[in-house]
Amino acid sequence: xxxxxxxxxxxxxxxxTVEAAAPLKDLASKxxxxxxxxxxxxxxxxxxxxxxxxxEFNHITPENSxxxxxxxxxxxxxxxxxxxxxxxxxxxxxxxxxxxxxVWHSQLxxxxxxxxWTKANxxxxxxxxxxxxxxxxxxxxxxxxxxxxxxxxxxxxxPRDSVFLKTFGxxxxxxxxxxxxxxxxxxxxxxxxxxxxxxGEAIAKSDALYELTKRLLKKGVPIDGVGAQGHMxxxxxxxxxxxxxxxxxxxxxxxAITELDIRATLPFTQDKLDQQGKDYEAVFRACLxxxxxxxxxxxxxxxxxxxxxxxxxxxxxxxxxDENYQPKPAYDGIVRALxxxxxxxxxxxxxxxx
Ligand SMILES: *[C@@H]1O[C@H](CO)[C@@H](O)[C@H](O)[C@H]1NC(C)=O
Ligand SMILES: *[C@@H]1O[C@H](CO)[C@@H](O)[C@H](O)[C@H]1NC(C)=O
Numbered sequence: 432x433x434x435x436x437x438x439x440x441x442x443x444x445x446x447x448t449v450e451a452a453a454p455l456k457d458l459a460s461k462x463x464x465x466x467x468x469x470x471x472x473x474x475x476x477x478x479x480x481x482x483x484x485x486x487e488f489n490h491i492t493p494e495n496s497x498x499x500x501x502x503x504x505x506x507x508x509x510x511x512x513x514x515x516x517x518x519x520x521x522x523x524x525x526x527x528x529x530x531x532x533x534v535w536h537s538q539l540x541x542x543x544x545x546x547x548w549t550k551a552n553x554x555x556x557x558x559x560x561x562x563x564x565x566x567x568x569x570x571x572x573x574x575x576x577x578x579x580x581x582x583x584x585x586x587x588x589x590p591r592d593s594v595f596l597k598t599f600g601x602x603x604x605x606x607x608x609x610x611x612x613x614x615x616x617x618x619x620x621x622x623x624x625x626x627x628x629x630x631g632e633a634i635a636k637s638d639a640l641y642e643l644t645k646r647l648l649k650k651g652v653p654i655d656g657v658g659a660q661g662h663m664x665x666x667x668x669x670x671x672x673x674x675x676x677x678x679x680x681x682x683x684x685x686x687a688i689t690e691l692d693i694r695a696t697l698p699f700t701q702d703k704l705d706q707q708g709k710d711y712e713a714v715f716r717a718c719l720x721x722x723x724x725x726x727x728x729x730x731x732x733x734x735x736x737x738x739x740x741x742x743x744x745x746x747x748x749x750x751x752x753d754e755n756y757q758p759k760p761a762y763d764g765i766v767r768a769l770x771x772x773x774x775x776x777x778x779x780x781x782x783x784x785x
Contacts, residue, residue: 465726536593588639625658631669708760715768
């Protein structure tokens with residue numbers, strides 16, 4: 432690692448910003464919400480990462496280590512070692528946990544996609560999986576579980592194509608099954624349906640998720656909450672997330688922002704980072720404005736390990752700390768949202784975008 436005079440000066444300036452405010456988790460607690468971070472197992476070997484995690488966050492989501500491909504890589508063979516590491520890290524700092532995720536078409540063990548299923552034997556396999564995984568972690572217990580993930584597609588709010596949809600014939604059928612089983616084996620967790628690109632008004636996907644949740648609740652399916660992932664773009668945060676979250680809570684469920692990151696396009700100019708600060712502020716204010724919004728989880732801490740450049744090569748800088756662990760304007764945006772009253776433009780319709 433190279434240390435120039437300039438970076439040492441920047442370090443001092445940045446450090447004073449951090450020390451000016453109480454840890455984010457204290458500010459968030461005072462407002463009645465939690466603040467979480469997703470982490471991979473490798474992050475735990477990075478002392479700087481762990482330092483920030485401990486200081487700032489009181490909720491943790493395992494980024495990958497409770498997914499099907501990790502927990503049941505071959506039929507009825509279960510693996511909890513990686514998940515346990517994240518659980519231990521969380522318990523060591525008295526953070527709560529969000530389990531992620533039980534039934535998802537992606538990062539699914541290949542054998543599930545490759546097999547030929549009938550409804551009966553896929554039901555058996557799903558129950559075996561949820562019983563083992565949710566049952567295992569029910570001893571911790573996990574605060575929240577993302578029971579199903581991304582069941583609505585990006586095309587016009589149609590159900591997501593998957594082995595689950597193909598076998599069961601309807602999204603309602605397998606989502607209902609997953610929730611009923613999760614309730615049976617993880618009775619201590621709040622059970623969430625989780626998706627992305629549903630934070631804006633008048634989006635087919637958001638409406639489809641709303642209608643699905645409504646239909647299932649009507650049938651008595653034990654859904655406790657709706658997770659809005661919150662993968663967003665700088666300058667394009669939906670104008671009224673509050674309205675969308677509120678609409679869901681009126682169904683009688685909690686909501687949470689579960690995977691927040693706000694990515695910029697290259698080049699990452701100061702203007703974009705400043706806008707990003709306002710965008711983070713807007714998302715936090717949106718959650719704070721909704722009584723049943725329980726908290727916000729960031730999909731990582733530092734740009735050093737963000738998933739974005741790997742998937743969107745011309746985008747990145749999506750998180751709150753930069754690659755050298757310096758807090759960005761996003762940090763100040765979060766502090767503003769947690770410590771100051773919303774300006775009039777946040778609450779009066781028709782004034783300002785966010
Ligand atoms: C499910 O049952 C069908 C019909 O009996 C069978 O063809 C298929 O191989 C079974 N799949 C698995 C994964 O056991
Ligand atoms: C956003 O939605 C909330 C809740 O429905 C409403 O009170 C508020 O006026 C809206 N704000 C804007 C700017 O439209």
